[in-house]
Amino acid sequence: MTYQSQVPPDLKQDLLRAVDNSPADWILLNLALSTMKMGGHRYGAFLDAATTAAKLAIYSTFIEQGCNIRKTGFLYHVEPKRVKAIVHEIQAALAEGQSLKVLNSKEPYYLIALPFLWQEHFPCAPGETQVGLQGLTSGERKSIEESLPPSAPRARILDQVEFTELIELLHEMSQEELPGPQRMAFSDALMSHIKFRLLHSGTVLQIDSPLVDIPLYALASGSYSPKGEQERVFAMIDDVARYFGLLQAWVREDVGALRGIEVFDVAPQRSQEALQELDEMLRAWADKYHQDGGLPMVLQFAAGRRDYD
Amino acid sequence: MTYQSQVPPDLKQDLLRAVDNSPADWILLNLALSTMKMGGHRYGAFLDAATTAAKLAIYSTFIEQGCNIRKTGFLYHVEPKRVKAIVHEIQAALAEGQSLKVLNSKEPYYLIALPFLWQEHFPCAPGETQVGLQGLTSGERKSIEESLPPSAPRARILDQVEFTELIELLHEMSQEELPGPQRMAFSDALMSHIKFRLLHSGTVLQIDSPLVDIPLYALASGSYSPKGEQERVFAMIDDVARYFGLLQAWVREDVGALRGIEVFDVAPQRSQEALQELDEMLRAWADKYHQDGGLPMVLQFAAGRRDYD
DNA sequence: CTCAGCGGGAGGTCCCCTCAC
DNA sequence: GTGAGGGGACCTCCCGCTGAG
Numbered sequence: 318m319t320y321q322s323q324v325p326p327d328l329k330q331d332l333l334r335a336v337d338n339s340p341a342d343w344i345l346l347n348l349a350l351s352t353m354k355m356g357g358h359r360y361g362a363f364l365d366a367a368t369t370a371a372k373l374a375i376y377s378t379f380i381e382q383g384c385n386i387r388k389t390g391f392l393y394h395v396e397p398k399r400v401k402a403i404v405h406e407i408q409a410a411l412a413e414g415q416s417l418k419v420l421n422s423k424e425p426y427y428l429i430a431l432p433f434l435w436q437e438h439f440p441c442a443p444g445e446t447q448v449g450l451q452g453l454t455s456g457e458r459k460s461i462e463e464s465l466p467p468s469a470p471r472a473r474i475l476d477q478v479e480f481t482e483l484i485e486l487l488h489e490m491s492q493e494e495l496p497g498p499q500r501m502a503f504s505d506a507l508m509s510h511i512k513f514r515l516l517h518s519g520t521v522l523q524i525d526s527p528l529v530d531i532p533l534y535a536l537a538s539g540s541y542s543p544k545g546e547q548e549r550v551f552a553m554i555d556d557v558a559r560y561f562g563l564l565q566a567w568v569r570e571d572v573g574a575l576r577g578i579e580v581f582d583v584a585p586q587r588s589q590e591a592l593q594e595l596d597e598m599l600r601a602w603a604d605k606y607h608q609d610g611g612l613p614m615v616l617q618f619a620a621g622r623r624d625y626d
Numbered sequence: 627m628t629y630q631s632q633v634p635p636d637l638k639q640d641l642l643r644a645v646d647n648s649p650a651d652w653i654l655l656n657l658a659l660s661t662m663k664m665g666g667h668r669y670g671a672f673l674d675a676a677t678t679a680a681k682l683a684i685y686s687t688f689i690e691q692g693c694n695i696r697k698t699g700f701l702y703h704v705e706p707k708r709v710k711a712i713v714h715e716i717q718a719a720l721a722e723g724q725s726l727k728v729l730n731s732k733e734p735y736y737l738i739a740l741p742f743l744w745q746e747h748f749p750c751a752p753g754e755t756q757v758g759l760q761g762l763t764s765g766e767r768k769s770i771e772e773s774l775p776p777s778a779p780r781a782r783i784l785d786q787v788e789f790t791e792l793i794e795l796l797h798e799m800s801q802e803e804l805p806g807p808q809r810m811a812f813s814d815a816l817m818s819h820i821k822f823r824l825l826h827s828g829t830v831l832q833i834d835s836p837l838v839d840i841p842l843y844a845l846a847s848g849s850y851s852p853k854g855e856q857e858r859v860f861a862m863i864d865d866v867a868r869y870f871g872l873l874q875a876w877v878r879e880d881v882g883a884l885r886g887i888e889v890f891d892v893a894p895q896r897s898q899e900a901l902q903e904l905d906e907m908l909r910a911w912a913d914k915y916h917q918d919g920g921l922p923m924v925l926q927f928a929a930g931r932r933d934y935d
Numbered sequence: 936c937t938c939a940g941c942g943g944g945a946g947g948t949c950c951c952c953t954c955a956c
Numbered sequence: 957g958t959g960a961g962g963g964g965a966c967c968t969c970c971c972g973c974t975g976a977g
Binding site for chain 2: 331335337343344345346347353354360368371376394407419507509510514549550552554557567571576583590591596607614615616
Binding site: 677703704705708 | 969970971
């Protein structure tokens with residue numbers, strides 16, 4: 318049990334009420350909940366990503382307006398000076414590929430890369446003990462090893478200093494692609510954040526064994542966040558992004574763009590049957606019209622209860 | 627021609643490259659483009675809305691973690707002090723209903739409300755002239771009136787001062803629901819922004835007639851932004867928000883939640899036929915399973931070219 | 936160790952002004 | 957008009973410190 322992804326219904330109602338049925342705000346909220354709560358992104362990282370998106374919108378308008386700084390500034394209520402700085406920033410980023418602050422990888426690098434780096438730097442050969450600490454009998458080592466869950470990857474158990482250094486190394490690696498001014502210095506606060514995230518998600522397990530007086534840390538999972546949920550969340554974000562693109566084609570009235578929504582009530586006992594038929598029907602439809610080498614198309618659909626309105 | 631909603635393909639490619647195929651960033655970018663470029667929201671307004679969404683995510687975790695400030699702070703790399711302030715802010719907002727900075731109405735109030743307020747404050751009876759200015763012959767008045775597009779609503783033509791005062795009134799009205807500290811003072815910069823937005827969208831027309839030495843302003847449209855496009859953009863944002871909700875049910879593995887995606891190639895000449903059949907098929911399916919008083923359900927779908935991957 | 940406070944620095948959003956082309 | 961520069965106010969995100977319980 319690593320995540321509390323189920324929000325109590327009253328809390329969810331509160332959040333819904335807070336954004337006051339404004340769909341744009343609802344999208345932002347869902348995105349924040351997904352990336353921060355499930356993905357483990359920092360608060361500041363989400364704000365930076367949103368700022369970058371807004372900057373790109375400004376840049377896009379700047380180009381369309383014939384590179385007119387003042388006009389662009391008026392359109393979005395931004396100082397000309399700031400517009401210029403933003404344009405420079407974006408152009409520099411586009412030129413030397415990627416240096417904008419985005420959510421980039423779906424999860425922070427320092428969280429997803431940890432299990433791999435741990436196993437690489439502190440491997441544990443089949444016969445070897447996982448406990449590197451001195452001054453323990455082999456029985457004591459064994460009892461510590463057996464306190465780990467069976468699903469834990471075989472890797473060395475670290476002490477406080479080793480664990481801290483590993484996290485710092487991870488942070489440095491995640492920063493080294495960024496240009497100078499955008500780098501974030503390592504700090505105690507950041508260290509605590511990363512450590513807490515790893516423990517909270519169950520990727521790392523803290524062992525407070527009575528045999529040793531210092532806390533030990535064990536790698537408890539081969540990947541950050543549980544496998545199934547992780548993949549479904551990624552698929553969701555992916556789908557929403559693509560769906561957004563499809564609807565924009567529909568807004569532009571492109572040929573071959575279709576958008577639809579069906580609202581209906583279904584008898585509870587026929588609900589499963591209906592959804593299954595829908596799934597098969599759409600697959601059959603796609604097969605029927607499929608032709609190799611034709612226009613590449615995609616159809617997305619989602620159905621469920623409409624308990625919000 | 628009021629909007630340049632078509633981005634040149636190379637620019638769009640640049641933007642895509644900037645977010646580096648990260649779907650979460652792509653969603654943010656689309657949202658920024660929709661609300662800022664099409665909706666006319668300010669840069670700062672979008673940032674505020676994103677910040678509010680992130681704050682709500684923090685608040686939600688705070689509640690789930692048993693109101694533990696420190697834990698919440700570690701999880702998102704936020705100072706305990708700041709967490710406390712955020713929680714207070716949200717709770718105050720939830721208590722006295724709505725006072726958070728959100729995109730709220732789909733477009734800024736001062737833009738959508740202008741045509742109505744103009745016609746209310748400066749009506750023009752059928753026989754009356756639209757030009758209120760003194761010292762003109764009736765022939766000169768008529769020539770000015772005839773320079774307006776035929777679709778323009780009948781309302782008085784304003785001079786610089788009247789127009790400015792109308793905008794200031796609009797701004798005051800849009801602010802009066804907000805609590806004290808969140809209000810934004812009226813300023814020249816804001817005035818220029820709103821004026822420019824109105825002219826840029828074609829809601830207001832500036833008349834530089836050689837007959838008068840001062841600029842005149844005429845109401846050119848009964849609504850901010852062209853009717854058709856406006857509604858489709860709203861529908862898009864609405865759809866994406868609901869789709870996001872449906873997929874979250876799917877991530878939670880709720881019963882009755884369905885998510886699907888079909889990828890296929892279609893012969894160009896059969897594309898229209900295929901989409902039409904799909905549309906009818908889904909409608910027939912919804913009708914078949916519909917039963918009054920049953921479970922309220924919704925099905926959303928979108929199809930189009932997949933020229934991104 | 937947790938919780939509370941206060942301090943500072945950097946950078947961003949806002950505002951206004953002037954001056955040369 | 958547009959670009960380019962100056963100024964200052966305020967807030968927020970980061971960091972660090974101290975002290976009470």
